[in-house]
Amino acid sequence: MGADDLGMLKEGVEETLEDNLRRQLLEKERENDKLRTQVQSLQTQLSQRPPLEEVQELQKEYRNLELILEGTMKENKRAMDELQKGKDRERLLEKELTKIAGDNWQSNLEIPAMATPFAPRTAASFFQQPDAAPAAPKEGASAAQIEQVRLLILGMEQRMAAREEALKKEIARAEEEGKNFKELGRQVMSAK
Structure with a gap:
């Protein structure tokens, strides 16, 4: 080469x-x-992306709302249990009334039947004043006992109506907080 x-x-x-x-x-x-x-x-x-402080604040608010929701759920459960106890007690009292006043205790005590078993009743609709005096005179002790039972039932109905109303308000508040909780969760997730 x-x-x-x-x-x-x-x-x-x-x-x-x-x-x-x-x-x-x-x-x-x-x-x-x-x-x-x-x-x-x-x-x-x-x-x-939002500043870190804002994200941390949203996460803190999210945790707080989660705690509030948990507390509200516990309160709702407690209120529902209390309402169920009231209904159970009402059934028990109805059994006792059946024993005391007979199977037709509602007509004997002049108490109208409920339209639906779970509809709240008011004191005005629960007891109706009789138009005429009863045909047969009652003994004084029996009448006093019946009046006590009537007042007891009236008090129970008033307490149950108040509890149901409080429960409805609590449920509405919990649903609103749940919506806020979900919206805040979406905001936190979109911020990530």
Whole structure:
């Protein structure tokens, strides 16, 4: 091989090495551009994200609402249990009235039947004043006992109506807090 052949061979190798280095440089520049674009995109997302203090405040409020909801649920359960106890007691008293005044105790005591078993009754609709005096006179002790039972039932009905009303208000408040809780949860999740 002559010197010219070696020079051409050497020149061909150098060009290939130069081309290779240029190609690598171009690839690195493209990779660098992609990384710059990604950094800019992440910076844009970071600038749109609410400040950390605001996110922490929302998380704190979320936990507080969660505790309130839990407390409200416990209170609702307690109120429902109390309402059920009242209904059970009412059934027990009705059994006792059946024993004392007979199977037709409602007509004997002049108490109208309920329209539905779970409809709240008011004191005005619970007892109706008789239009005429009873046909047969009652003994004094029996009449006093019946009057005591009537007053007991009236008091129970008033307490039950008040409890049902309080329970309805509590349920409405819990549902409203639940809606707020869900909305706040959505806000916290979208902030992440």
